[in-house]
Amino acid sequence: MLQMPEIDQDKCNLCGLCVEVCRCSAIVLVNNVVMFVETEECHWCALCEAVCPTGALTCSFEIVSED
Amino acid sequence: MAIDSNFLSSLSYFSGLTAAELEVIKPSFFEKTVQRGEMIFLEGELADTLFFLVSGIVKLFKTSAQGKEQIISLARPREVLNDISIFDNGPNPMSAQAMSTVNLYCIKRDRLESTLRMHPQVSTRIIQVLAARTRQLIALVEDLSFKHVIGRVAKILLEHTSDGAGSGQRLTQQEMAAMAGTAREVVARSLKAMEERGLIRLERHRIVITDKDALQEMINQEV
Numbered sequence: 001m002l003q004m005p006e007i008d009q010d011k012c013n014l015c016g017l018c019v020e021v022c023r024c025s026a027i028v029l030v031n032n033v034v035m036f037v038e039t040e041e042c043h044w045c046a047l048c049e050a051v052c053p054t055g056a057l058t059c060s061f062e063i064v065s066e067d
Numbered sequence: 068m069a070i071d072s073n074f075l076s077s078l079s080y081f082s083g084l085t086a087a088e089l090e091v092i093k094p095s096f097f098e099k100t101v102q103r104g105e106m107i108f109l110e111g112e113l114a115d116t117l118f119f120l121v122s123g124i125v126k127l128f129k130t131s132a133q134g135k136e137q138i139i140s141l142a143r144p145r146e147v148l149n150d151i152s153i154f155d156n157g158p159n160p161m162s163a164q165a166m167s168t169v170n171l172y173c174i175k176r177d178r179l180e181s182t183l184r185m186h187p188q189v190s191t192r193i194i195q196v197l198a199a200r201t202r203q204l205i206a207l208v209e210d211l212s213f214k215h216v217i218g219r220v221a222k223i224l225l226e227h228t229s230d231g232a233g234s235g236q237r238l239t240q241q242e243m244a245a246m247a248g249t250a251r252e253v254v255a256r257s258l259k260a261m262e263e264r265g266l267i268r269l270e271r272h273r274i275v276i277t278d279k280d281a282l283q284e285m286i287n288q289e290v
Contacts, residue, residue, distance in 0.1 A: 003272050017143060020167030021124045044271045046240055047166070050251065051124050051141055060237035063227050065276040066268075 004036040005048055011056035018048035018057055070096045070172060078119055078145055079196050083188045092186070095178040099171045107148065107163040107171070114152040114159055116173045120144050123169035129161045138252065141166070150197065153179070207250065219247040220257040221282045224267065228276060 004026065012034050019027045019034065024041035027034060027048060034057075046059040072089040075081050075096070081089065098121075101107055108114060110129060125142040139161050142148055152159045153176055174182070183190050223246050227238055240258075244251040258274070261267045266282050268275040276282060 017124055021141075042271070046255070047124075047141070049239060049241065051143060053143060055241065058239045058241070059272070060239045060242075061272055061274045062229055062237050063224050063274045063276070064230075065228050065279055067276075067279055 002038040002040065004038055004042060005044075005046075005057055005059040007034055007036070008056045008058075009033065011054045013054050013056075015053060017051040017053070021047045021051050023047070070094075070098060074121060075172070078147070080119075080147065080189055080192050083192055084186060088186060092182050095182060096172050096174050099173050101165040101169045101171065103165055103167050103169075105165050107165060107169070108159050110160065110162040111158045113157075114149050115176050117150060117153045117176065117179055118148040118163075119172040119174075120146050120148060121170040121172055124166040125169055126164045126166050127161050128164070137256075140252070147196070150193070154193075154197075207253075211253070216247055216249045216253050217257040217260060218286050218288065219249075220254055221261070221266075221285045223247060224274060224276060225279065225282055225286070 014029070014032060014034065016029055016034075019029050023045065024039055024043075026037050026039045026042045028037055029035075044059055044061075048057050049059045070093050072086065072093055075089050075093065076084065076086075081092070084092070099118075101123075107118060107125060120142050122144050125146075125148060127139045127142055127148065129137045129139060131137065142163075148163050148171075149159055151157075183193075220243060223238070223243050227236055229236065240251050240254045244254045247254060258267065258269060261282075262269050264281070266276070266278045266285070268277050
């Protein structure tokens with residue numbers, strides 16, 4: 001399963017800004033619920049996290065070392 | 068679509084006006100729709116129209132002489148986009164690009180000036196908006212000049228390195244910003260700077276540390 005950003009539905013106020021800002025149409029609003037569509041086109045730009053006014057949407061990073 | 072008085076009253080500039088006063092100023096505004104990717108205004112140009120964002124997202128950014136883009140902020144609905152150049156009659160200090168389909172309410176400078184003469188209380192609201200913005204910019208100056216945020220971000224990366232098995236703690240840029248005592252945008256800029264110096268590699272949902280020693284050195288120098 002492809003990793004996608006996460007959304008806390010309890011915090012989401014359905015403003016739709018994340019849907020509008022997503023460059024790869026990976027975020028959709030279906031029946032008043034914001035959902036992610038799995039796609040390799042999502043390059044983790046984190047714009048959805050940046051525009052979310054309630055902090056509902058998160059693009060977390062795992063930090064690893066090459067050593 | 069007609070100008071909506073309720074929306075006008077929700078803008079910080081006009082929130083103190085009565086319904087009757089809003090009806091008087093409403094004809095001064097016109098609406099504009101901009102498609103995703105289109106420029107709303109360019110850095111360096113003179114402005115004669117003030118834009119309020121009704122819907123959509125607008126990227127406000129500066130471009131360096133080398134063509135490097137620096138995002139100043141992402142404007143959300145109800146924000147004003149270019150008050151600086153409207154009020155000081157100077158060129159736009161940054162460019163604005165629609166990140167989605169964008170609807171704007173627009174008012175020409177001369178109509179705005181007559182509105183201010185008729186309704187001086189709007190000037191008081193504008194002063195409050197500009198003062199709040201100045202306060203944010205002072206905080207940003209503090210971040211950029213005194214805090215050496217990049218060293219703190221380097222420290223956070225080294226302290227939160229996981230084994231790569233996917234079971235370790237994950238961090239968002241917002242969380243790193245809270246830990247470093249700075250803004251998310253400053254963390255994003257720091258990560259980009261580290262990548263350009265070859266210290267880390269930004270992958271999809273992973274930050275790979277490629278030069279641990281150099282990161283440690285950065286901490287010793289800057290924290």
